[in-house]
Amino acid sequence: MRSFVWFALVAATLSNAAPSKLSALKVKEEIAHPRGWVKSHPAPADAIIELRIALPQSNFEELERHLYEVSDPFHTRYGQHLSKAEVEALVAPHPESIHVVNEWLASHGLYEHELTRSPAKDWVRVSVPVGLAEKMMDAEYHVWVNDKDGDTIIRTTKYSVPEDVHDHIELIQPTTLFSNLRGMDTTFRFTDADANVQQVSPNVPPISVPSASGGKVDASCNQTITVSCIRELYNAVGFTPSGKDGNQIGITGYLEQFANIADLQLFFADQVPAALNSTFKFISVKGGLNNQSIEAAGAEANLDTQFAFGLTHPTPATFFSTAGRPPFIPSVGSPTNTNEPYTDWLDFVLSQRTIPQTISTSYADSEQTVPVSFARRACNGFAQLGARGVSLTFSSGDGGVGDGDPDPATQECFSNDGRNITRFDPLFPPSCPFVTSVGGTIHIPETAVDFSGGGFSNVFPRPSYQDVAVKGFLNKLPKGTYAGLFNPDGRAIPDVAAQADLFRIFLSGRAVSIGGTSAAAPTFAAIISLLNDARLSKKQKPLGFLNPLIYALAREHPKAFNDITVGNNPGCGTPGFNATKGWDAITGVGTPNFGVLKELVTSGF
Structure with a gap:
């Protein structure tokens, strides 16, 4: 319990820290032109999108080991499932990742009260105008049209984050996700x-x-x-x-x-x-x-x-x-x-x-x-x-x-x-x-x-x-x-x-x-x-x-x-x-x- 309290205090303190100078932007993800989608006009700069930022899950390999042990009918731990708190502890990001990502967001005027975090702190969500998202990630958002059903979405085919932030972010969406969920x-x-x-x-x-x-x-x-x-x-x-x-x-x-x-x-x-x-x-x-x-x-x-x-x-x-x-x-x-x-x-x-x-x-x-x-x-x-x-x-x-x-x-x-x-x-x-x-x-x-x-x-x-x-x-x-x-x-x-x-x-x-x-x-x-x-x-x-x-x-x-x-x-x-x-x-x-x-x-x- 003491470690959880310490973690919370560190996270709260770092979230209010003044942002330091960040390194140059480096491409995080880039995809080819997606099949089935046609690029239309640039996305409106004032359109609001909710960025979902995934921080690395510090101990997922250990969670996976637990999962297979409790799911193997021939293992002595079969059926001994983990609690919500135990799962969250295994996927929680390292405090340094929280600190570095907070600094990057703060450098663009985004502070703790504007962020929403998952219970394990491994996801951060923040709503921003497209114009700010483009500045943050050196991206160009467009409206894309699905050539089968005419559905339209806002996406980019490439985005970047500061080089010293790279290892502390697994992905950011919506950026390169061009799927079309269907029943x-x-x-x-x-x-x-x-x-x-x-x-x-x-x-x-x-x-x-x-x-x-x-x-x-x-x-x-x-x-x-x-x-x-x-x-x-x-x-x-x-x-x-x-x-x-x-x-x-x-x-x-x-x-x-x-x-x-x-x-x-x-x-x-x-x-x-x-x-x-x-x-x-x-x-x-x-x-x-x-x-x-x-x-x-x-x-x-x-x-x-x-x-x-x-x-x-x-x-x-x-x-x-x-x-x-x-x-x-x-x-x-x-x-x-x-x-x-x-x-x-x-x-x-x-x-x-x-x-x-x-x-x-x-x-x-x-x-x-x-x-x-x-x-x-x-x-x-x-x-x-x-x-x-x-x-x-x-x-x-x-x-x-x-x-x-x-x-x-x-x-x-x-x-x-x-x-x-x-x-x-x-x-x-x-x-x-x-x-x-x-x-x-x-x-x-x-x-x-x-x-x-x-x-x-x-x-x-x-x-x-x-x-x-x-x-x-x-x-x-x-x-x-x-x-x-x-x-x-x-x-x-x-x-x-x-x-x-x-x-x-x-x-x-x-x-x-x-x-x-x-x-x-x-x-x-x-x-x-x-x-x-x-x-x-x-x-x-x-x-x-x-x-x-x-x-x-x-x-x-x-x-x-x-x-x-x-x-x-x-x-x-x-x-x-x-x-x-x-x-x-x-x-x-x-x-x-x-x-x-x-x-x-x-x-x-």
């Missing part, structure tokens, strides 16, 4: 769901699936996926969570996607009658809304919340709505948020003492549009949540081995580094090794769905927990397959899979059918939440960061996951990767068998 629902698959339901004859015999509950799945599930279908297929029939053992589940919402409560009640009446009149806790992040007008209902938000909360009722549920989305519209005024909003969500949730043990996200973007420095830093934020015992699932994408765009005609698979060479394009954050990436299947018996995102990161190296499984897959590939199109040493995605198409949800008062790995991620998250409930009911710890456990169980207990061996995920003008025995780059280790998993995770494996 993963494949909206072109919308159909009227009622027609599908009526086509199924009650006389059709159930489908035989040995790993399913009772070995059978209702035949209607081959045309329409409901909560009952998921429970039958993944062997979860008959399990009802406590709802009172402290277990929680959360869904994140971005880009003005609102979860409609009236639609949720229609869904409950249709598929989970016991849940009627129950709802979720709404948490606004940075002014996020949850507009309840019928016209504002979001397909992504409704899909995620209806299935995640329907499968886990009566587990307390939370919907996080994070405000902020590009574009900046010059004719309207200054932007209110020019950062990717999931970092705002990370800021918020890391500051909370109590966090849902399972959280699912169905939003991502092409990995290559995210600067490496930013991707690594955001990924470190997910690691902090894992160390605190939170399981994070992300949709792997809906573009096969491509950039997430489900339409082959508009899918771009060219490198974003100025070379414009053909390259498979995985998505971030699913490519972060500290989250669980969920691919997709279809039909019963299950096959890989063709749009399921999969492949290999060009930013993150393959983590050790994947070595055996992924090397086995690579060794099966014919020599020279897609040589140069992917990084065989990269973090491989997805980790697991779940059903991802023909989901029956309610949207704006009517039943519709929808697909996408945005269906798979909350479905898999719901199964994890049920497993957490089983553990918490026995006074055991939540599962936390899942991946070391997933790969260990897939290796030691093959029946824990249903191996998918049929299908492929075309993209970038290729057939993509094939599903095969063991791990593959379309369905991971397979889909969950809840009954087997429950016995394993509650009995010490």
